[in-house]
Amino acid sequence: DAGVTQSPTHLIKTRGQQVTLRCSPISGHKSVSWYQQVLGQGPQFIFQYYEKEERGRGNFPDRFSARQFPNYSSELNVNALLLGDSALYLCASSLAGGEATGELFFGEGSRLTVL
Amino acid sequence: GENVEQHPSTLSVQEGDSAVIKCTYSDSASNYFPWYKQELGKRPQLIIDIRSNVGEKKDQRIAVTLNKTAKHFSLHITETQPEDSAVYFCAARDNYGQNFVFGPGTRLSVLP
Numbered sequence: 709d710a711g712v713t714q715s716p717t718h719l720i721k722t723r724g725q726q727v728t729l730r731c732s733p734i735s736g737h738k739s740v741s742w743y744q745q746v747l748g749q750g751p752q753f754i755f756q757y758y759e760k761e762e763r764g765r766g767n768f769p770d771r772f773s774a775r776q777f778p779n780y781s782s783e784l785n786v787n788a789l790l791l792g793d794s795a796l797y798l799c800a801s802s803l804a805g806g807e808a809t810g811e812l813f814f815g816e817g818s819r820l821t822v823l
Numbered sequence: 824g825e826n827v828e829q830h831p832s833t834l835s836v837q838e839g840d841s842a843v844i845k846c847t848y849s850d851s852a853s854n855y856f857p858w859y860k861q862e863l864g865k866r867p868q869l870i871i872d873i874r875s876n877v878g879e880k881k882d883q884r885i886a887v888t889l890n891k892t893a894k895h896f897s898l899h900i901t902e903t904q905p906e907d908s909a910v911y912f913c914a915a916r917d918n919y920g921q922n923f924v925f926g927p928g929t930r931l932s933v934l935p
Contacts, residue, residue: 712866741923750829750912750925751867764922798866811857812923814866 710735712801712815720821721789729784729818733801739763740782741812742774743798751798757782758804786820794822825850825917829926836903837934844929846913847895855916856889856896857923862909870911871898903933 713732721727733740739758743751753766757776771787780801786793796819800812826849836842848856854875859867873880873887873896880887884903889896900907913926 743925748928750827750914750927751923753922753924756922766922810855811869811872814859814868816866 712799712813714797714799714815714818716818717816718819718821720823722823723789723791725789725822726785726787727789727820729786729797729799729820730781731784731799731801731815732781733799734813737801737803737813738780739802739804740776740780741800741802742782742784743800743814744768745796745798745817747795754784789822791822794820796820825853825915825922825924827913827915827924827926829913829929831929832927833930833932835932835934838903838905840903842898842900842903842907842931842933844898844911844913844931845895846897846915846926847893848915848924849894850915850917851891851894853915853917856887857914857916858887858898859912859914859925860909861912861928867912900931903931905933905935907931908933 715730741756742754745751755774756764760776774784776782796817798817799815829846857872860870861867871885873889884901886899910928910930912928914923
């Protein structure tokens with residue numbers, strides 16, 4: 709069985725540009741969450757989507773947005789990139805969402821470098 | 824909101840010794856506490872978890888204990904091996920279930 713897949717694995721952008729990161733959850737998983745992991749720190753929650761609806765949002769500016777598609781895959785968009793957006797962006801899927809959210813299965817991440 | 828602290832930030836042990844990592848959380852309503860292992864350049868992977876209705880859980884060389892009153896939980900690794908070397912993250916699931924709050928991580932080095 710395929711795990712959580714993310715693309716691209718690495719990308720380099722310049723300040724002010726926009727980026728779209730993609731995630732495909734494990735088959736049968738309906739919840740997708742996005743986390744930002746800055747080097748040397750723990751993952752920080754950005755969004756959770758369940759059944760194509762936003763169920764939670766972390767303390768990130770409106771430059772960050774996301775959506776979930778009918779096949780439960782998801783995209784994370786970041787506009788007007790700043791140097792501080794450089795990080796590993798992790799997608800995690802889980803079987804259920806909301807209060808029933810159980811184990812998170814992480815993808816390998818998309819490493820974004822902003823120059 | 825929930826805040827998770829984790830100690831120590833780095834830990835070096837000799838192969839065969841035990842390692843203990845401790846975390847504290849602030850929200851008494853948090854009810855699920857997983858531990859993740861992240862090897863260099865790899866994804867975080869769940870190694871053990873515990874729910875708030877249980878005080879201890881063990882899986883071979885790994886165990887987790889939870890003290891709800893004190894709001895802290897700990898990871899215990901016995902008979903450490905070089906392949907246990909990694910960064911370990913504790914986490915607490917918040918009251919609404921959407922958000923896992925992670926600790927800052929502990930870099931464990933097992934010296935042969």
